[in-house]
Amino acid sequence: MTQHSRDTPQFYLTAPSPCPYLPGRHERKVFTHLVGDKAGDLNDLLTHGGFRRSQSIAYRPACDNCRACVSVRVIANEFRPSRNFRKVLARNSDIVGELRAAAPTSEQYSVFRAYLDERHRHGGMADMTVLDYAMMVEDSHVQTRLIEYRTRNADSGITGRGDRLIAVALTDVLSDGLSMVYSFFEPDERDRSLGTFMILDHITRARRMGLPYVYLGYWIEGSKKMDYKGRFLPQQRLAPSGWLRVDANGGIAEPQD
Incomplete structure (x- = not known):
């Protein structure tokens, strides 16, 4: 053998x-x-x-x-938020994001469960138990982190630890970027556009860490679930010839290294 x-x-x-x-x-x-x-x-x-x-x-x-399915990664240093993105940032100015070790908690699972029940009750993850969630977070042989997003206490100050857990992102730290593995949020806070906010926050974090990209997974044109990823420009999309740059004006450049 x-x-x-x-x-x-x-x-x-x-x-x-x-x-x-x-x-x-x-x-x-x-x-x-x-x-x-x-x-x-x-x-x-x-x-x-x-x-x-x-x-x-x-x-x-x-x-x-x-x-x-087209892999996309945002070019962090060149990204500039549009007017709509700036509104999302303003709506969530009361949120504190904290980078933590990949350790599951019952508080996280409560948000995760509410998110699945509201947004994906018929999906493949709908029956995930607290043990399944723990495996999703812990079963990793790569550098993985959790980012917890909390609303800020009135007396916590600008940089103080937040209060209520409102969203979570499971993120891999790569040699050239942050890869958003999975994110979820409180469904009763839908007016905040928390999914968009977490991507914007990751772009800022990647820039601060000196990492050029934020990997968003697959962009699927025509899919309501995945088409939104095409709004974060400039970005690169993986084609058979390599990574193609896509700018805000819709232009497509030659393959990138």
Whole structure:
């Protein structure tokens, strides 16, 4: 029997299943395990090639006759918030974001559960228990962090710790950026546009950390769930020829390194 090194990735292909984003289509994924001492380096390399991480698995769409899922990353240093984005930032000026170790809490799960029940009650994650949530956070062999977003106490000051937990982002720290693995928020705070706010906050954090990109996962034109990612410009989108720059005026540049 041939023995494979723990650090040598082996790739597998899933069976077809209904696409959760485009009606009438089916999806397939190619995936591998992120384990061992080289997991972080492998995660970096695969993310650059359009993969996403879920726990200790890296995956990428490999659908028959469909290339709708396009990996996108925001160019952090060049991003300038539009008027609408500035309004989102202003609406959430009372929120404090704290970067923490990837450790699950019952408080986080309460927000996660409310988010699923309101926004994804029929999705594949709908039945996740508190133990499932803990695995989602802890089952990682790469550098992963949680960012907790809380409303600020009246007496906490500008930089003080916030009070009520209102949103959470599970984020990987890559060699060239932040990769937003999963984020969720209190559904009764929908007027805040917290999903957009967390992306804007990650762009600011990446810039402060000297990281050039924020990886948003897959942009899918025509999908209500995923089309919003195309609004964060300038950004790069992964094409067969490499990363293509897309500017606010809709222009597309040559492949980027």
